[in-house]
Amino acid sequence: MDGRPVVADLLGNAPEWQERALCSQTDPEAFFPEKGGSTREAKRICSRCEVKSECLEYALGHDERFGIWGGLSERERRKLKRRAA
Template identity: 60%
Template sequence: MAFATDVAVELPAGNWWDEANCLGVDPDLFFPERGASTREAKAVCRGCVVSDECLEYALQNSEKFGIWGGMSERERRRVRRQRALTRRAAAG
């Protein structure tokens, strides 16, 4: 799947994204202009059977833009921060 935006994201065929609710939805919905609503994109993600995999992909690949797994970049930053704190606490 390739998103037609300023940010090109290429995902090879034959993986979790083939089951995603967003398949066939206008990619611009998931890459809103700064300050625009993310509500519609998150609604597509809600109930998606692969939203966890999508979110993990974005976290593992440090996706800086767009809605992934129902979360914005700001929300994903919080998850990354929390995970880092958890790892530090477990290590020491």
């Protein structure tokens, strides 16, 4: 072993809501599209997810800069933060 954490170690520290998230059962590529790629599928999944608000709170609180979190893109989260300030 080289001392780096393995995925299982990282997942063990995940908040409980992440285990219930629909995205945890989905291809993560949909939530991290290439620049200019479609976010439609990720947002559709988020719209049906029971932990959408917890996910968005987490992303805002941890300054997540990439991907779809809580149904919002990074740009949409920035706008939301600006409006709240």
